[in-house]
Amino acid sequence: MSISLAAKKREGNSSELRAEGQIPAVVYGPHIESFSVAVPYVAFSKLFDDCGESTIIELDIEGGEKTPVLIQDLQIDPIKRTFTHIDFRHVTMGEAMEVSVELVLEGVAPAEKMLGGNLSKGVDSITVKTMPKDLVDSITVDISVLATFDDSITLGDVVLPEGMTLVDAPDTLVAKVSAPMTQEQLDAREEGSSVSVADIKVEEKGKKEEAAAE
Numbered sequence: 001m002s003i004s005l006a007a008k009k010r011e012g013n014s015s016e017l018r019a020e021g022q023i024p025a026v027v028y029g030p031h032i033e034s035f036s037v038a039v040p041y042v043a044f045s046k047l048f049d050d051c052g053e054s055t056i057i058e059l060d061i062e063g064g065e066k067t068p069v070l071i072q073d074l075q076i077d078p079i080k081r082t083f084t085h086i087d088f089r090h091v092t093m094g095e096a097m098e099v100s101v102e103l104v105l106e107g108v109a110p111a112e113k114m115l116g117g118n119l120s121k122g123v124d125s126i127t128v129k130t131m132p133k134d135l136v137d138s139i140t141v142d143i144s145v146l147a148t149f150d151d152s153i154t155l156g157d158v159v160l161p162e163g164m165t166l167v168d169a170p171d172t173l174v175a176k177v178s179a180p181m182t183q184e185q186l187d188a189r190e191e192g193s194s195v196s197v198a199d200i201k202v203e204e205k206g207k208k209e210e211a212a213a214e
Contacts, residue, residue: 003055005047008062010036014085023083027059027069029090037061037088045083054101055137056091068093068132093132098167100125102138103158103174109146111177117149118180122173126155126166134163143175152176 007025010017014024021041028034037059047057048071059067069088077084091097102125111117126139141158145151156170181189 003047003051004058004060005039005043006062007037007039007059010038018084023086025086025088027067027088027090029092031092032090039086041083044086048083052102052137054099054135056132056135057088059088070099091132096129096131098127098129099135100127101136104138104140105143105175106140107142107144109143109175109177111146111148111151115149115177116180117177119143119146120173120176120178122175123155123168126158127168128160128164129167130164134161136161141174146175146177149177149179 010024017024017038018041022038023041023044025037025039026034027037039059047055053071055070057069057071059069061067068091070091071086072089073087074083075085076082103123105121109117109119112119139158139160141153143153145153153174153176154170155166155168155172155174158166158174160166
C-alpha cells in the first residue's frame, strides 16, 4: 500500500519552515544521494494517524519528481508533542527490505476472561523481510489461543502475510496471560511493604540518635 504526500525541496532554515506549517525532512537510502525536503504539517499528521510508519509514502516533490519512502524516524517536541523533523528512508521498489510492522492484538484470551488472569504484552512490532509490494500497515495476532496460564504467543507463532519472512528471534514474547495473585500473596506483599517502611523508620531514628550522641 502506498499513499501520496506533497513535498518540496527544502529552502530556508528549519524554524522558518515550521512557522510556515511545514516539517523539515531528509530523504536518504543506499542507492541515492540524500536530500532535504519539507512536507505540510497537517497533511503529514493526518497521514501518520491513518497509516502509521509501515506504509510506503510516495513523495510528490514539487517539480514532478516522485519518490517512494518509508518513515524511518520522527523527532517530536517534548513539550508541544508536535513533529519537528522526519527521516524518510528511500524505497527501491524491486528490492527486498527489512521493516518493522506493528502488531495488533485481536480477540479475547480465555485465560484472562474466564480464569481472571492478567494479560501481559511483550513486543508491539515485528521485523520482517519483504518486497515493498507486499508490505502491510499492521499484522493481527489472535489472542484467543491463550486458554491457560501455560499458553503464550511468540513472534514465531505469528502468521505472516504471504511474501514476508521473520527477521526477529522467533522466541520473542508477544503475549501471555499470568495467573492472578492469591490473597496470601497480596497479604504478603502488603506485609512486606509495611515491614520495610517500619524498618526504614527505625533505621532513620537510630541514625539520628547516634548523631545526637556524637
